[in-house]
Amino acid sequence: MKYALLIYEDEAFYGPDKTGSKIEEIVGQHVVFAQELGARRLGGAGLKGTASATTVRTSAGKKTVHDGPFAEAKEQLGGFYLIEAADLDEAIAIAKKVPVPQDGAIEVRPLLGP
């Protein structure tokens, strides 16, 4: 069973543009974590800040391009993992080990399809 682990946290914690010591530290933790996951990690990435986001919206068939993320929120999607897990319990156990520097949430979502 494949799951996406979506990492939501307040990107302001990392400072402007997600550069600096805090982001280096967390990236280091993710590298260690990804090694631990081994073959169970199918993919994943950290994301640049929402300031860099562009949104293509379709409304009544018409496409428009907007600056910024699709929705403003207190916590933003900051990165994700794609993992292979036996069942939801294992996926939750892995989600609990995802490095989170302060407050944040990991959403565990099964992938569509086999």
Added chain:
Amino acid sequence: MNGSAIERVFRASSGRIVAALVARFRDLTLAEDAFSECCVRAVGAWQVGGVPHDPAAWLYQVAVRVALDALRRQRTRQHMMPDPPPPEPTAEDSMIDDRHIIPDERLRLIFICCHPAVAPDSRAALTLRLICGLTMTEIARALLIEETALAQRLVRAKRTIADAAVSFELPAPEYWAERLEAVLSTLEIAYSKAHEDAAGLTTHAGFAAEMLHLSTMMVGLLPDDGDAHALAALLHYAEARRPARLDSSGMMIPLSLQNPVFWRREFIVKANAFLARAVQLSPESARTLQAKLQACWCERLTLSDPAPWDRVRHIYDELLLVRDDPIVRLNRIVAVAELDGPDAALAELDSLGHKGLEQFGPYHAVHADLLVRAGRLAEARAAYEAVLALDPPPAERRWLADRLAGLPTGQ
């Protein structure tokens, strides 16, 4: 066998049969549908051919065939083949003994129904539906929701379980504690809903009986788990006191003023046995300590027996070591007031701080009572008004309004 006797057979066997079907077919909806279909067939078949030697075994055999048939139909539909005729129960079905053919998979099913990925309210509803065999109407009434909303909730819960790949096996040891906690807290919350209806005059009383039954079943399925025993003890103590919880006008009577003569001894005896085992297995668990609190009250045989405030405070001290939260502290303060007087209790209450407790009715109720005892009546009046503004349940409201009305005026 008449209609209601047949209904009772369905109800009594539904949990085991549905659980065994779920374990075999790994599909909650298929299991539930197959069970309802086999009940429909039973009504017809039993009227003609008489009730089989073991009705549960008959139901299980037929349900398995119905489920297999549904799966076959699904497959043949995909290949554009005509449906095969539905299977008929055979003569042997009437002879089989269910103990040998229905594996007891109820524990597995409870863990599935109460997975933390399922919304807490839906966990209770799903458990009552699949394990206890309650009808949708009964569950909707017990949980105080519309039947249509309940149906949607159950569909959503079953979809979550299938889509997110909740395991159909018992939880692995590393997930056991968290998963069991979700099960026990589901039963606890579901029972407290039934307990709110203090008089037990509505359907809740029957619902409470189901919860007692479930907690007893959990103990049977998990004979070495302390928390399961402690929960069974807690529910049985609470249910024992139900007849004494209200006066004839429907007003709440606090635990220390309840007349033990009205408590149901048979439940207390059972609760004591569950507690004794819980104390052996996990003496320091918060649930065991809470059950011990109930036990000291339930030792009273009449109102003239001394109230066990000393032991109550001592157990709260132990409880604080494993669960230090404002609610435990608040309850401990009630005992402090009895032992050391209202001023000592008020000092402790002040040191609690008010943060997060302003919206908690019992905080204001305890505060009001302490202020009355300390002779600070104007403040007491304000505290009673604060708790009444939080819309307590009817029986509590009566008690509080009565206390407020009894305050001397002109102060």
